Amino acid sequence: MNLDWLDAFLLQGVFQVVMVMGLALLLHLQMGLARIANFGVVGFWGLGAYSFAVLFVKVDWSLGAPWPFLISMAFGTVVAGLAGLLVGWLIADLETEGVLVGTLGFATSIWILAVTEQDLTGGALGMGGLRFPFDIGKTKANELLWFGILFAVVALIFLYVFRVHRSPYGRLLIAVGENEPLAGSLGKPTFRTKLWLFAVGSAGMGLLGAIHGVMAHLLLPESIGINVTLAAMVGLVLGGMARVWGAVIGVILAVGLFDVVVQSYLPLPRSWYTQAIPVLREMVFGGTLIVVLIIQPLGLLGDMRRDKLMRRIHRD
Amino acid sequence: MEFVTESLVIGLTQYAPLILSAMGLALIYRLTGLINVAYAETITLGAYIGMWINTTFGIGFYATLLPTGVAAGLLSVVTYLAIFRPAKQRGAGVLEMIIISFGLSIFLRHGLQFVFGYPVRFYKVPRPDVVRVFDVGVTTFRLMALVSVVVLALLLYWFVQRSRLGLQIRALASDEDLAQVSGIRPLFVTVLIWFIAGAAGGLAGSFWGVGSNVAPLLGWRQFLFIFLVVMVGGAKNIGGVIIVGAVTGVALAAMTLQFGQVLYAQLALIVGFVVFMKLRARRTVGAGKV
Amino acid sequence: MTKDCAPALLSCPQILVKDATKSFSGRVVVDVKELLLGERPIEGLIGPNGAGKTTLMRMIMHSTPLDGGTIELFQTGEHEDSSVLLSALPTHQMAQLGVVKSNQVIMDFGKLTIWDSLLLACAEARFERPHRILSERSVYSRHEEEIRAWLDFFPFVDPTGFAQSAGEKKLLDIVRCLLLKPRFLLLDEPTAGLPDELTAKVMQAIKRLSEGGTTVVIVEHDLSLIWDVCERVNFMAEGQVLLQGDPEEIRKHSTVIEKYLGKGHVAG
Numbered sequence: 001m002n003l004d005w006l007d008a009f010l011l012q013g014v015f016q017v018v019m020v021m022g023l024a025l026l027l028h029l030q031m032g033l034a035r036i037a038n039f040g041v042v043g044f045w046g047l048g049a050y051s052f053a054v055l056f057v058k059v060d061w062s063l064g065a066p067w068p069f070l071i072s073m074a075f076g077t078v079v080a081g082l083a084g085l086l087v088g089w090l091i092a093d094l095e096t097e098g099v100l101v102g103t104l105g106f107a108t109s110i111w112i113l114a115v116t117e118q119d120l121t122g123g124a125l126g127m128g129g130l131r132f133p134f135d136i137g138k139t140k141a142n143e144l145l146w147f148g149i150l151f152a153v154v155a156l157i158f159l160y161v162f163r164v165h166r167s168p169y170g171r172l173l174i175a176v177g178e179n180e181p182l183a184g185s186l187g188k189p190t191f192r193t194k195l196w197l198f199a200v201g202s203a204g205m206g207l208l209g210a211i212h213g214v215m216a217h218l219l220l221p222e223s224i225g226i227n228v229t230l231a232a233m234v235g236l237v238l239g240g241m242a243r244v245w246g247a248v249i250g251v252i253l254a255v256g257l258f259d260v261v262v263q264s265y266l267p268l269p270r271s272w273y274t275q276a277i278p279v280l281r282e283m284v285f286g287g288t289l290i291v292v293l294i295i296q297p298l299g300l301l302g303d304m305r306r307d308k309l310m311r312r313i314h315r316d
Numbered sequence: 317m318e319f320v321t322e323s324l325v326i327g328l329t330q331y332a333p334l335i336l337s338a339m340g341l342a343l344i345y346r347l348t349g350l351i352n353v354a355y356a357e358t359i360t361l362g363a364y365i366g367m368w369i370n371t372t373f374g375i376g377f378y379a380t381l382l383p384t385g386v387a388a389g390l391l392s393v394v395t396y397l398a399i400f401r402p403a404k405q406r407g408a409g410v411l412e413m414i415i416i417s418f419g420l421s422i423f424l425r426h427g428l429q430f431v432f433g434y435p436v437r438f439y440k441v442p443r444p445d446v447v448r449v450f451d452v453g454v455t456t457f458r459l460m461a462l463v464s465v466v467v468l469a470l471l472l473y474w475f476v477q478r479s480r481l482g483l484q485i486r487a488l489a490s491d492e493d494l495a496q497v498s499g500i501r502p503l504f505v506t507v508l509i510w511f512i513a514g515a516a517g518g519l520a521g522s523f524w525g526v527g528s529n530v531a532p533l534l535g536w537r538q539f540l541f542i543f544l545v546v547m548v549g550g551a552k553n554i555g556g557v558i559i560v561g562a563v564t565g566v567a568l569a570a571m572t573l574q575f576g577q578v579l580y581a582q583l584a585l586i587v588g589f590v591v592f593m594k595l596r597a598r599r600t601v602g603a604g605k606v
Numbered sequence: 607m608t609k610d611c612a613p614a615l616l617s618c619p620q621i622l623v624k625d626a627t628k629s630f631s632g633r634v635v636v637d638v639k640e641l642l643l644g645e646r647p648i649e650g651l652i653g654p655n656g657a658g659k660t661t662l663m664r665m666i667m668h669s670t671p672l673d674g675g676t677i678e679l680f681q682t683g684e685h686e687d688s689s690v691l692l693s694a695l696p697t698h699q700m701a702q703l704g705v706v707k708s709n710q711v712i713m714d715f716g717k718l719t720i721w722d723s724l725l726l727a728c729a730e731a732r733f734e735r736p737h738r739i740l741s742e743r744s745v746y747s748r749h750e751e752e753i754r755a756w757l758d759f760f761p762f763v764d765p766t767g768f769a770q771s772a773g774e775k776k777l778l779d780i781v782r783c784l785l786l787k788p789r790f791l792l793l794d795e796p797t798a799g800l801p802d803e804l805t806a807k808v809m810q811a812i813k814r815l816s817e818g819g820t821t822v823v824i825v826e827h828d829l830s831l832i833w834d835v836c837e838r839v840n841f842m843a844e845g846q847v848l849l850q851g852d853p854e855e856i857r858k859h860s861t862v863i864e865k866y867l868g869k870g871h872v873a874g
Binding site for chain 2: 031035037039089090091093094095096097098100101102104105108109112113115116181182184185226230233237275279280282283285286287288289290293294297
């Protein structure tokens with residue numbers, strides 16, 4: 001297959017957009033519905049990536065391909081999910097500030113471990129040895145196929161979140177987000193609900209992290225910084241925290257603008273791309289959060305239209 | 317024991333700015349209930365402004381402190397008037413306010429690079445003398461930082477707990493409507509608080525900056541620990557924050573000496589404080605709303 | 607213990623509050639030595655504002671922790687039976703035991719429609735798990751009938767939409783409680799903010815509920831309702847239970863009541 005038309009940067013950019021979309025969808029459940037201020041998204045993402053990498057690279061596998069790969073992927077997901085369970089347990093009965101410091105602390109802890117545990121993670125020099133579980137030709141072809149897999153995973157996440165809105169579980173999450181004490185008085189175990197929501201969301205983030213790791217071929221502590229959390233948050237807030245499609249639209253606009261349009265289509269001087277553009281990207285993201293939340297807190301798509309949804313699904 | 321004195325001296329001198337900035341953050345938190353993530357940038361910009369005054373006008377470090385404090389205080393007031401106050405007036409909830417402050421933090425952290433440049437900057441100061449305190453070597457900068465912090469902490473403590481204005485602040489913090497009826501002007505008092513908090517942060521940033529370098533991440537690197545100190549030190553009174561800040565500094569120094577790696581000390585602190593918060597939350601059960 | 611509930615059924619549940627105290631900022635808000643709720647199927651709890659009635663109810667629901675004392679639930683109204691220590695349980699287990707409370711202040715889920723709220727109240731825990739993303743149909747078909755019955759009984763402008771007024775939100779709160787099939791129902795000023803016809807309907811529903819073996823305790827300021835519907839009245843003031851008895855006996859203590867509630871409440 002001739003993929004000369006496919007610009008490598010474009011593929012990277014689109015890959016990033018879809019990746020952040022997956023994170024934003026999971027964040028939508030946690031922050032948009034249940035109102036849990038998860039500022040540690042990158043922590044679970046990074047933990048998934050590094051756990052996958054450590055198991056895949058450091059273990060002397062006796063099994064043949066693709067088992068080491070698949071088991072390592074599952075491992076990354078599960079470890080992130082368990083971390084989500086632990087962090088969730090710590091933060092679920094704290095106020096919003098407590099959740100902020102707890103999740104931020106968790107993400108920082110993961111970064112610290114990535115740097116200090118050099119024997120495992122390669123420290124600041126990074127962890128290599130990650131490669132695709134297949135080889136269908138040139139690099140671009142492999143990357144395209146891997147992108148297809150990411151796309152499938154994110155599509156499944158979207159489908160899950162879509163269905164959650166139309167299920168009793170979704171209703172419970174909204175209730176917990178809107179008025180937790182009231183939900184408790186109706187007999188709902190709100191602590192447990194938030195705990196498991198956190199665990200499931202974190203597992204998803206871990207899986208996405210592992211998928212990223214494979215694409216990147218090299219894991220560096222500097223890539224598991226707050227910027228990843230920021231990108232997911234900006235996309236979600238811009239599109240609309242309360243809407244499923246908010247995560248999709250917002251991320252396409254925000255991350256797509258920089259990682260696809262500016263990166264591949266705007267004829268800007270090359271030198272700008274080393275420092276100016278990345279710094280500008282973060283600055284614009286930060287500004288977007290401020291402007292959107294002051295002017296139109298529910299984002300471009302506004303509030304969830306629960307009445308329309310309920311009438312549609314219970315049409316009789 | 318040598319270990320104890322070393323931890324005490326290093327802890328208090330190295331982390332004096334931590335105590336100072338925790339006081340500033342706690343002031344805003346106590347008054348508004350808001351954790352201002354952009355406070356990290358007040359610290360960073362304090363360092364940048366101080367460095368800029370120092371390198372542009374050739375003024376010595378200590379002489380930059382006053383203009384830096386004032387500038388950082390004004391900057392803090394501007395962020396309140398331009399962003400946080402309008403947001404509150406438009407009905408932003410707790411979660412939204414935190415995200416807004418996060419956005420502002422990111423905006424400032426990267427925006428400043430277009431003003432001051434991308435590379436790391438430095439104060440232009442002569443090498444500081446090393447003083448021996450209890451047989452532990454400490455630079456004069458750090459010693460002065462500790463002295464300044466002690467002075468400022470006492471001033472702030474007296475101001476908030478004992479002065480008439482401080483009484484007004486505390487009244488405003490607990491009940492805004494009642495305070496207004498009692499003749500306290502909320503806007504004036506609030507602006508004053510943001511100014512003081514900003515000045516404290518800016519000064520802390522200066523001390524941090526002169527001791528090492530001035531970089532965009534200066535404040536953000538410290539923010540988590542400042543935040544933890546404020547959360548554990550309690551929103552109840554300034555004294556708690558000062559004590560917890562001091563203990564934290566000493567503990568961090570001690571653990572760094574023990575583990576040989578400051579990151580491990582930080583990790584232990586994060587875990588310890590978060591677990592403490594969880595256990596404390598458990599004991600104060602429900603909010604009693606239903 | 608006399609049992610005055612419908613003879614053919616189990617006796618009504620009772621709640622015993624013992625030595626329960628609660629202080630806020632040094633001020634004692636509740637100080638109840640001994641209070642047995644549920645001797646009669648419908649009881650009233652009256653008293654001036656600030657008497658501690660709502661706080662006491664919140665302590666029963668354990669949404670406000672007790673500074674001291676205990677609160678026990680006797681599920682079949684017999685002291686000898688095993689009791690449940692409510693003051694040791696988290697709030698969300700109250701509903702599972704059949705102990706339910708409505709809210710004095712308006713409490714609502716802003717983003718949920720009326721049908722949503724009611725389905726939420728009815729939905730069994732096993733359908734509300736992260737993996738049950740196809741369970742909406744089941745929950746709906748299980749509970750459609752009983753929800754419709756209440757929607758027919760109580761007029762909401764648009765049940766497929768949101769609660770439109772404070773009155774509707776108050777009513778919604780009560781219907782949510784009713785759908786939980788409570789065995790012990792605490793109503794905190796249920797009729798405040800409701801027009802008279804709705805008040806009558808709420809009282810009707812309450813009477814029906816108590817005939818089915820549920821104990822109901824009503825906090826009310828509209829004393830005419832209390833005299834009309836309650837078989838036993840408890841009077842609280844300054845955190846303490848000062849008077850207990852049937853309406854006739856309570857009304858005899860006109861001086862005490864007037865001291866706290868003003869004239870005009872005791873006669874007719």
